[in-house]
Amino acid sequence: MTFYDIFTYLCTFTIIIPLAVFCLFPVIDHLKTPIRHLLIKISLVFVCYFVLLIIPYMIFQQDLGNILVFLAVPVFFYLFQKETNLMLPASLFVMLTACCLGSLSYVIYHTFGVIFHPHGQSTEFYPESMIAQLIFLVFADIILYKPARKYLGWMVTNFHNAFVWRIACIFPCCFTFLVFTYIPHNYYDIYTYHDLHVYFSMMLTLLVFVFLLYVLFYTIIHSYVENQYILEEQKILEIQAKEYSQLSQHVQETREIRHDFRHQITVISGLLNQGNYEELKEYLSQYESSISLQTKIYCRQPAVNAILSHYDLLCAQDKIKTKFAVDFPTLSPISSVDFCIVLGNLLENAYLECKTLQKYEKFIHLKARQTSPGAFVLLIENPYEHEIKKTDSGFFLSSRRKNCVGTGLKSVTAICKKYDGHLSIETDNHRFKVKMFLQC
Structure with missing residues (x-):
């Protein structure tokens, strides 16, 4: 040798x-x-x-x-x-x-x-x-x-x-x-x-076949991911439409209240002149309960406000305490659709988790604002009870779909990478905390 x-x-x-x-x-x-x-x-x-x-x-x-x-x-x-x-x-x-x-x-x-x-x-x-x-x-x-x-x-x-x-x-x-x-x-x-041409023809056919399979695989995957993105956008639009419908209803109620207000003043004035304070108090209480609460305004972006109002209403129905502090600039390099997808997925995960809580207080805390001209930060926190499972690569498994990677966090991660951001998730003391930094 x-x-x-x-x-x-x-x-x-x-x-x-x-x-x-x-x-x-x-x-x-x-x-x-x-x-x-x-x-x-x-x-x-x-x-x-x-x-x-x-x-x-x-x-x-x-x-x-x-x-x-x-x-x-x-x-x-x-x-x-x-x-x-x-x-x-x-x-x-x-x-x-x-x-x-x-x-x-x-x-x-x-x-x-x-x-x-x-x-x-x-x-x-x-x-x-x-x-x-x-x-x-x-x-x-x-x-x-x-x-x-x-x-x-x-x-x-x-x-x-x-x-x-x-x-x-x-x-x-x-x-x-x-x-x-x-x-x-x-x-x-x-x-x-005389098999030389047969051998080369077979190898070439195999190569073309595998190449076409890769192209087909990419096309199918790309279409699937795009369809998922479209479905999320559609979900946001449905929430916006619902919110705008509520706003229109509120405007109509306000118009009717203004129209009838002079009649209410007449009744109130009459009861006051008669000194019938107990009946006046009862009348004012009934009148106040007949007026719907004003729609909350969280930020200047209508689409973002619609998402927040939607989940605030859902949380109120299930007695989940919410604390939203969101300031999304009207003129921002971050697409409002992308930001709504992030908010929608994170709030949906938090809401569904809080909805099933038995031992811990139900709450969702959300903060999001632009901390500097080139940085946008989002923090969301909610309690959890079930066991948090992750894959070997660090992906969180869905608590609702067995052995499947959570779809919501996948979308959030993809958008975070789109804006060269950073996403961190903490699960200490039965508190699920998501911190996201986006460059804008």
Whole structure:
């Protein structure tokens, strides 16, 4: 065993490096550690990995390349998952997509082997094939950087249905399996049976099929997320319509009160002149109860005011104490629709939780205002009784839908990221506190 043998053996594993880089593209906004520190960790892991690869090679005196690569995938995935805050199925889909790309690079490797070594075998090492494979992966990283960040990154950020992600993992798994299944072991057989064009046609068909599946998957996910956003907007509009209806009713009642007020003055004056104070007191009490309470005005933005009035009314009906202090600027870079979605989801979660409370006082405290020209802060607090459950990636599970990530907080998180903000959730002493900072 020479140094050259060890060098060529280790070269077969260098394809893992560009594949690891590809895995970072979609999740770069979900990393738990700064990218510089993460790159140092990755470098140390690869150094240890390459050192460990030498041991079985020296023991068995043969190339165990593909076997060792497949054995290393679960370890790399575990390390990859620990460094991101994504749910496990979404991280797995990203990793399997990288494996899919790696299997495609094997097609490039064996294509060069078939062309330049027609009498060779797939188990042999060919330097020109390895160079072509690495060049392909480097160019693939460069070409796929923007699509991976824009499309795959968007999906892992905005879509959180674990079941669908698990189903989606089947696509890259099947592609990788089929590619390795159809790799020719003896290159000469392709020439002998005139199967060269069949092999390339099959690989091209598989590639196009998987590409179309990815496009279809993104289209479906994008449509679903957009529909959810539209439903939330529709919900806000319904609340606004209800609030405006109440305002119109209040205006009409006020107009009628003004019209009848002179008659009431006549009655009051007559009772006062007669000295009938007890009857006057009873009359005024009845008159006061017949007048509806004035609609509260929380802030200058009508849509925001409608959301707050809606949940204040619901809370009043269920004897939940509310304390809302909201100042949303009329001219704000933050979309009123986005802010209403945030308010609606947070207030709905708080209201539904307080509604079922048995042991603790029912209350919802909300504060939201612009603290500086470029910062908007929101704080909401309510008690809770049920056990708070989270996924391994930090997502809160819904208390109403078993083993499902909470839809409301997903929307809030997405809007927070849209404005380069920060969201923190505290669950101490049976108090659920959400703090959100938005850049505006």
